[in-house]
Amino acid sequence: MEVDLTLLLFIFALASFIGFELISKVPPTLHTPLMSGANAISGITIVGALIVAGSLGNPLGKWIGFAAIILATINVVGGFMVTDRMLEMFKKKEDEK
């Protein structure tokens, strides 16, 4: 499947704009969870790691893919869980009573 490079660049640019728009208004209270949450999303590279490790090919490449799966999974699982742990602690005054 041959994909047009300009189309990929187009997608990249649009997604960046969405990112800028989405994030510019986050209150400072949430900066740390936002960063660790975004960090977990960057673990999306796991999808690439799955393809590299699971497809046919030179064994060296597959083992490199295996290492990539481990690191990306740490990033994804750890990132989402620790973000959840943080956000769980954020309470409003009313909830407390």
Place this chain on the structure above:
Amino acid sequence: MSAFLPETILNWLPDAIQLFYLVATGFFIRGVKLLNSPGTARKGNQFAAIGMLIGVLVTLFDQDIVEFELIVGGIVVGGLIGLLLAKKVQMTAMPELVAVFNGFGGAASALVAWGELARNPDILSFDTTGLVSIGLSVFIGALTFTGSFIAFGKLSGFISGNAITFPGLNVINIGAMIATLGLIGYFAYDPTNPTLFWVILGISLLIGVTSVIPIGGADMPVVISLLNSYSGIAAAMAGFVLQNNLLIVSGALVGAAGLILTNIMCKAMNRSLVNVIFGSFGAAAGGPGASGDGDKTVRETSAEDLAIQVAYASKVVIVPGYGLAVAQAQHIVKEVATKLESRGVQVKYGIHPVAGRMPGHMNVLLAEADVPYDLLKDMDEINPEFATTDVVLIIGANDVVNPLAKTDPTGPIYGMPILNVDEAKRTIVFKRSLSVGYAGIDNPLFYAEKNQMFFGDAKKSLQALNEALNEV
């Protein structure tokens, strides 16, 4: 997994995978949107996690994926390590953990590109776009990896938090970056020489080290935000390698998010990104005011005296800094605040954007101590309130309340937005000594008439105050 599917389904499988990727993207965007507000943030994070799950599950149906041993093994090992790290980490160590995760993310993206290259028996089957993408992915991923681990070392104290640098290092770094880009170009032109790939990888790893090591500990919030952005861009580059839309979109989202946060941090310190990266803040410090303050006097206070002052105040603002986090004093602060509130004193928290070691770190620590988030006021909200505040308790913060930022145009922090605590009727500084902060400059606030010093370890001082409040 596609082997289990009937032939009719196989025909539209590639399209179905793309559609599910679109659904996953929707979850990511919605999730990040929900992360914007404290009330919905937890749900937002869960949305993003669902998006990730969809992305991973759908990918397993990709017809190129035929072997699952390595996949299952990798996910189990990585999942367990991630689970353990997420459960065990102390909230004070969040910046270190985020740095480590960033590093792993960057490394994974570099490995994906390298693995894709190594997996293919014929290197000439890659077109120019593919080779450039591989080069960039390895470059950004590798420098994110080593840079994050240097940041981790600085945050955890393994590596000196001081700016380690020598004249000309910046020029070398910039030169090395340009050279790497040139090498990537040549690699795309002639990929047959395997040494070239190793050189690109090696230089990229080195650049991560040499570009973070000259940056001082006080600038780590900026560095972590920037590395976060890089890890996203690295993922997007890996997406170009595999021509995978999901990677490109998600990576771009994270890249943009990291850049925005970097920008916010820079503004909070009144410094440009270029200045943070190449300025070696802290190394050049020790300017005016660092010495020669022999005849200035400070007023000291005691727990008993302070207890009376705060117990009969009508409004108290607490300004926490990293010193409070280091002393693990967030819980005792909350206890003191609760006692004051039960006496009818209004208690608020004024939080500077760069308090702590990463953006928003202080808010997390106070949330851990059950402080409701609506009492945590950011700089713009709390500054107009100081004029009507009776007592400000400044705990482990220094540079962010230093009036020199407004009055000394030659000082290193001039122009940095600060908390205007000097407008309050009384300020109390909890501090071990009169030593200077990260910026390396003296703080005239300590010697102001309205200020009193409460010397000692933040936690012990607060405990003494807490006990003294029982007697009032």
